[in-house]
Amino acid sequence: MSILNYLLAIESSCDDTSVAIIDFNYKIVHQVTSSQVEHNRFGGVLPELASRLHIKNIMYLTELLIRESKINLNDIKAIAVSINPGLIGSLIVGLSFAKSFAWSLGIPLITVNHMMGHVFANYIEHRITPPFLALVVSGGHTELVFFNDENTFVTVGKTLDDSAGETFDKSAKLLNLGYPGGPVIDKYAKDGNPEFVKFPRALKQKDDYNFSYSGLKTAIKLYCHDKDSAFLEAHKSDLAASIQMAIIEPLISKTVRYAKVNNINKILLAGGVAANSLLKKLLQEKAASINAELYYPSLSLCTDNAAMIAAAAIPKYIAGQFSPLSVNAFSEKGIRFI
Numbered sequence: 001m002s003i004l005n006y007l008l009a010i011e012s013s014c015d016d017t018s019v020a021i022i023d024f025n026y027k028i029v030h031q032v033t034s035s036q037v038e039h040n041r042f043g044g045v046l047p048e049l050a051s052r053l054h055i056k057n058i059m060y061l062t063e064l065l066i067r068e069s070k071i072n073l074n075d076i077k078a079i080a081v082s083i084n085p086g087l088i089g090s091l092i093v094g095l096s097f098a099k100s101f102a103w104s105l106g107i108p109l110i111t112v113n114h115m116m117g118h119v120f121a122n123y124i125e126h127r128i129t130p131p132f133l134a135l136v137v138s139g140g141h142t143e144l145v146f147f148n149d150e151n152t153f154v155t156v157g158k159t160l161d162d163s164a165g166e167t168f169d170k171s172a173k174l175l176n177l178g179y180p181g182g183p184v185i186d187k188y189a190k191d192g193n194p195e196f197v198k199f200p201r202a203l204k205q206k207d208d209y210n211f212s213y214s215g216l217k218t219a220i221k222l223y224c225h226d227k228d229s230a231f232l233e234a235h236k237s238d239l240a241a242s243i244q245m246a247i248i249e250p251l252i253s254k255t256v257r258y259a260k261v262n263n264i265n266k267i268l269l270a271g272g273v274a275a276n277s278l279l280k281k282l283l284q285e286k287a288a289s290i291n292a293e294l295y296y297p298s299l300s301l302c303t304d305n306a307a308m309i310a311a312a313a314i315p316k317y318i319a320g321q322f323s324p325l326s327v328n329a330f331s332e333k334g335i336r337f338i
């Protein structure tokens with residue numbers, strides 16, 4: 001594909017408004033993201049506030065993107081947008097904007113499942129060819145997905161209740177460490193003892209590939225409720241290390257076991273939790289022990305961003321999988337990773 005062909009993508013599924021232009025070699029030409037720090041003081045994302053901030057930012061960010069990238073609008077071949085899973089109000093802002101933009105330029109609209117975006121973030125920095133196994137771990141999802149090719153995949157394991165990312169977030173709240181919990185637990189865990197408390201590992205004995213985090217969440221809650229805040233503060237590193245290990249151990253063991261049993265030699269880590277430093281290190285070591293290669297995105301591409309949505313749209317563009325302008329924010333439910 002000629003270098004003058006670009007894809008413009010929009011991501012607004014949660015609390016980041018992000019727009020990006022990439023070329024068809026998965027190279028980011030430019031990206032602008034506005035992270036909604038306004039939610040931090042509430043200890044979580046307020047959906048109504050998120051939608052309003054997307055409305056406020058999306059037009060300005062897109063104008064800035066086009067101006068700074070110096071790309072001619074005639075060279076943009078399609079508009080990609082994430083639809084589902086996500087906050088409905090936030091998704092509607094991005095989708096409505098993307099539809100109008102595609103319609104006004106007379107180019108196709110490509111709707112992208114947000115979780116697919118996380119998987120294809122890996123294509124931006126690595127040359128990968130399927131088949132591969134993807135461990136998708138974000139604030140709302142914990143899934144093991146096998147890709148036969150870029151457009152054909154099957155979910156082989158998933159959480160039966162809560163997600164790994166949510167467990168990081170809720171634990172950090174109990175330890176009074178703020179929101180989002182993953183980065184701060186990751187940081188304190190570096191100086192802590194993962195054996196300080198032996199929290200339960202769910203479904204360890206089961207030979208399937210599902211995960212469960214509700215029991216662990218309850219165990220952490222009961223443990224913290226028993227302690228005063230001075231104790232939690234004094235032992236925050238040890239607790240962070242113990243919690244982190246309890247969350248990531250099942251992710252690592254089940255992913256590597258599936259890859260080994262099915263002779264898969266490429267594993268992709270994806271989603272916000274893919275930023276976790278110990279998860280990357282231990283998964284890489286275990287993958288190497290079965291001669292599998294681990295790929296993960298750099299930090300800035302782990303969290304929500306529009307470039308990953310553009311990357312996931314490329315195989316759809318090549319396959320001619322365009323969406324009608326009548327598409328709605330629930331239309332991709334059928335391929336949702338749950």
Ligand code: KG4
Nearest residue numbers: 138139165182183186272273275276303304
């Ligand atoms: O993919 P993402 O940005 O948003 C969703 O699609 O949900 O993931 C957000 C999740 C949050 O739960 C956050 O705590 C977690 O990713 N996270 C981390 C780290 N950085 C972000 N979890 C563990 N370690 C990290 N370093």
Ligand code: ZN
Nearest residue numbers: 138272303304
């Ligand atoms: Zn995400």
